[in-house]
Amino acid sequence: MSKLRVYQLAKEFDISSKELINRLVELGITVTNHMSTLEEETIGILKELYGKVEEEPDEKKVTEKKNKKNKDSSEITEHKEQNGDKNMIKIPETIAVQEFSEKIEKNVSQIITKLMGLGVFATANQEIDFDVAATIALEFGIEIEKEEVKEENEFGFDQTPDKLEDLKERPPVITVMGHVDHGKTSLLDAIRDTHVTEREAGGITQHIGASEVELNGKRIVFLDTPGHAAFTSMRARGASITDIAILVVAADDGVMPQTIEAISHAKAANIPIIVALNKIDRPNANPDKVKQELSENGVLIEEWGGDVICAPVSALKGEGIDNLLEMILLVAEILELKANPNKLAFGTVIEAKLDKSRGPVATILIQNGTLKVGDSIAAGAAYGRIRAMINSLGKNIKIAGPATAVEILGLSDVPEAGDSFNATKEDKVARQVVEKRRTKMREENLNATAKVSLEDLFKHIQDGNVKELNIIVKADVQGSVEAVKQSFLKLNNDEVKVKVLHGGVGTITESDIMLASASNAIIIGFNVRPSSTVTNLAKAENVDLRTYRIIYEAIADVEAAMKGMLDPEYKEVVLGKVEIRATFKVPGAGIIGGAYVKEGKVTRNSKVRLVRDGIVVFEGEISSLKRFKDDAKEVATGYECGIGLENYNDIKEGDIVEAYIIEEIKRG
Known part of the structure; x- marks a missing residue:
């Protein structure tokens, strides 16, 4: 005799799971719920108690039971045929009791009674999860399967192609x-x-x-x-x-x-x-x-x-x-x-904000379909029902067609600029899609991988993920830009094509980082230094930003990365940035800069580079570092100091002294 669960045995005895659980309690046998597994000995006792099931069946009862079974079977078959699936009824991850009763064509009261038998107390409007629904359906002799909510394409849920x-x-x-x-x-x-x-x-x-x-x-x-x-x-x-x-x-x-x-x-x-x-x-x-x-x-x-x-x-x-x-x-x-104006709208969020009086407010551009007040939408990680739409003239409108920008109210949260939005037929669809998006975003954040960098370029090439290496070049003068661009273009080979997306004069800007992020490009800076804001943005966007003083080093690094030979042994670590606020001429020492440490720290033995308007004008070592009249080994953020550069006197107010050290990278 094999082991059975409570609900399976209750079905065999033609009684409710609750009745069977009560009988087990009377016998001193403890079970937690309808899914509990019963031992063979317990099953044997119950068989004896409900022995009438094993006895010669009453012909009248058998006929009634058979008729009931045939009726239920015909109902199920009819339902499945109506739903276009003769094998399985599909329901979502969670479903309201009322909707579930309609799906399997049973009375709500029957469903609630079965739920109570399982120890689940829910009203007609409350939701039950798939596992509970599957158990109830099984008690009615109905098989169900989980329905997946799919986003059919990047912008919408309607897979049907637009007719000409x-x-x-x-x-x-x-x-x-x-x-x-x-x-x-x-x-x-x-x-x-x-x-x-x-x-x-x-x-x-x-x-x-x-x-x-x-x-x-x-x-x-x-x-x-x-x-x-x-x-x-x-x-x-x-x-x-x-x-x-x-x-x-x-x-x-x-x-x-x-x-x-x-x-x-x-x-x-x-x-x-x-x-x-x-x-x-x-x-x-x-x-x-x-x-x-x-x-x-x-x-x-x-x-x-x-x-x-x-x-x-x-x-x-x-x-x-x-x-x-x-x-x-x-x-x-x-x-x-x-x-096609005759479909549910989809488009893009242009900008969004949280208004103190109106809640989340988003400006959206409708790219296809028509949007109406009252429609449910999923916009990025936010969903809701549109309460109001305002056009570019500040007027409330009820309907907006393709290529129309409107401001909408009614979202649950503030989406991000660039997020896609989709109108849906029902609130629950929008909610389910957003939940799925949030889960996917969490997974992506946990498994986030960096964009293409020189270190992993060869691996990407071998995996077949990179056919084109995009590069952005920034340098101090136009001649250097052209020289670097031409040198990179000569590195093309059968596996990878080098493409210089942009080359410009001046320091690396936030715009360069965003272009690199959008195009999966590497930024090469020659004789220029980015600001802290730009460096931090590059880290946030996972953009590989590299700066060089010697053009051949940049070319050699990219070439070595393409051939899979890049194996850097040393790494530059920026310690801090110091702003020159005044200059003083000291006999025997030359020009000394009166400075303020803006971020990080500066140490006596660190190397430095002098940056003026984003361009490196000097690179060398510190000749003197003082706090008041005393020599200092280190000066931290927020403190003033006097700083002198080895064999360099052209220090000016507003210059930035960047302190750094060269660290050897430990090989694993």
Whole structure:
């Protein structure tokens, strides 16, 4: 005689699990619940007690039981056929008693009675987990299986491809990029002043991070968080929401470092560029010079034989605005931007915040489908039912279609910029999806692996994970940038192609880190030093940031990494940073800097480099370190000191002295 569980034996005796448990208690046999396993001896005793089951069966009772069984069987079969699955009924991880009763087509009172028999007390609206539901279903002779909640694709839950007849033309989404002071904001203001579809008293007030304009009955959506930093930080999170990039270049200034960065970011995102040649009204404007500089940076305009449209404008005087908008619509027409408004909405969170009076507030861009007040949505790790929608003019709206930016209220938490959002048919679906996302995020954080670095590059190559090594180069002068870029491009081999995404003059910036993070690139700095903020951001984003003083060392490191020979023996450890606040001439000692230790510490035997405006101007050793008039071995954060550099006197106020040591790496 094999062992049986309480509920199995109760089923055999045609009694409830609760009744059987009570009988066992009377016999002095303790069991915890319906899942408890019974010994053979106990089963034998119970068989004797319920011996009537073994006896000659009563024909009438057998007929009744058979009829009941056939009825239950036909009900189950009918239910399964209605659900399109003749083998199994599927239910989620948790399910309300009422919904469960409908699934297996039994009365709620029957379910609750069975639950009480199992020692579970629940009302019709309360939820039970899958294991309990499976036990109840088994008592009714029904088999069930767990239903998995799946996110069908990156943005939505509807796997059904859009039918060609359902697709409608949608407005283009534009991001404005360019160098500081070249007129990005002025251009947006000029566009709004003349083409915003609806006006408020006292002029336009932008309430959310996007604005809409209209030309010849067609809408254009401008993101009000322009600039490549914001653009790339969203792309780093997987959000590709921009259709066209407007590159604003001042006709009297030309291509500047941030212009080159913007070009690199737009090309990395693989989106079309339209050049807005601003400030053409200036007397010293030189459009041909700008076009020449653009061609040198890989942007060849149409009149020079390229495919990039160039529109001359004056944001100040409002000239050329209509022409620019027409060019945008022309490019949009070529791109054939379409969406299906007749489906549940999905899109991207542009920005989000916690408002003291309104709770979590998110600005979202609907990329496909239509969103309505009252819809349930899952946005990143937040979910909820939309209580209100506000458009770019601050007006409450009930419905928003594709390529519309709205501010929404009703979320459970604050999502992050770049998160995808999906409208769902039911609240519980949104909640289940978000729970699944949170679990996945926790797992990813626990199993987080660094992005490509020189140390593990060869392993990635062997595993087949890297076919292209992306590099960003920053140096002190343009000549060095070009030399480093050309040297890296010569390292291409059959397994890996080296691609220099961006090369620029000046120190490494946060924008460089975000571009590297989005493109899985390595940053090589030559004769430049990043600030503490940038270094910390690189660590947070797992970006491999390396600085060199000798060009051949950088090339040798990358080449060795590609061949799997990189085996660094020494590591530089930055101890601290000291700011020069005054300088003093001391007879016999030269120029001494009156300094303040901003972070970390500086020691007498540490090596130092003098950084001025992000550029390394000296590297050597400390000749003297004093606290007041006494020699000091070490000065910590928050203290002042006098510092002298070995054989170097060109110390100036505002310089940063970076103290570091070289540590030998222990080989495992």
